[in-house]
């Protein structure tokens with residue numbers, strides 16, 4: 527009994543924070559559909575507590591999974607007996623989490639003493655919300671803060687609005703980050719991007735874009751999840767809503783949209799990481815965005831930012847059919863990813879969600895295209911391709927944000943050129 531208490535305490539760490547000591551991220555390459563089916567079996571063995579970081583997707587794409595220390599031996603034996611090849615992508619997840627926390631602490635001390643904001647560091651929700659207020663007051667002629675709703679746990683959902691004509695309703699560009707809370711590079715990229723828009727709004731191409739259009743930026747789409755990743759479980763993906771009849775918490779907000787809702791590219795199990803929720807827009811975060819976008823009524827571009835995999839995706843994820851704007855979206859995706867690659871040689875793949883990764887039902891990008899009349903509807907999957915995955919070191923924040931900006935500009939400019 528005593529040993530069990532000590533062991534549990536060790537696993538939970540101080541203040542109940544989930545620890546990942548000895549957990550590994552394995553990269554698995556299935557050679558055929560049969561091996562892929564074997565990997566899917568692992569998905570259904572809930573007692574193994576495997577956290578899929580990527581896939582199972584196209585057989586050509588590797589599957590990345592975080593395997594808890596206590597399941598490692600069983601999983602490796604399973605893979606080896608089935609002749610499935612794997613490599614160890616991350617040897618000890620906790621050491622990366624510790625390093626990340628250490629860097630945050632150092633940056634916080636530096637920020638305090640210099641009274642500055644370090645875009646090259648990860649930040650807590652309080653720090654981000656505080657930054658937003660000072661950012662708005664420093665750029666009051668261009669930037670304002672709107673509250674579009676609140677999360678399940680009652681946190682406000684703030685959107686930054688960049689507009690040259692605050693009382694007019696202009697065609698709009700919508701950007702959101704952090705719908706999956708553990709994808710920290712996205713909120714960090716959003717902060718840098720918001721700052722970049724304000725810093726360069728008098729230069730081309732932003733000058734022309736903002737002459738015609740407004741830009742809306744939702745930096746932290748899933749604030750409850752984000753707080754949870756900082757305080758309790760760094761690997762939390764979903765929202766934090768309570769589910770009737772289940773002790774499991776949260777919904778995958780990128781399966782909760784009313785577009786192909788509930789299909790096989792999502793799960794009806796509340797304990798699954800891709801649980802679609804009790805009904806479309808059950809999550810207040812999603813309902814708030816849908817309300818804001820439909821209420822605006824003239825959103826031309828909707829870019830939802832995820833990580834990781836280095837991909838630029840467009841509709842559809844819920845059906846095989848190509849959308850009427852397929853060629854246009856595909857050509858622009860090529861141009862945008864070419865522009866992105868020019869900066870640091872970061873290679874992206876692009877295409878429809880279904881053809882590039884897997885069937886995903888109830889996603890932002892499909893909803894925007896089908897239900898909100900948004901032509902330029904894209905999902906970004908930022909760095910990397912799996913060396914660090916969701917634990918991308920902070921020294922990659924600036925290069926990631928810079929290169930992403932090249933693609934964002936390209937897409938915004940294209941939409942703006944088509945706007946009278």
Ligand code: 0X9
Nearest residue numbers: 780832833843879889890891905
């Ligand atoms: O599965 C997802 O939700 C996304 N991948 S992630 O690793 N960030 O979770 C990709 C889904 C494609 N997204 C849209 N079509 N919106």
Ligand code: ZN
Nearest residue numbers: 706709832833
């Ligand atoms: Zn995501």
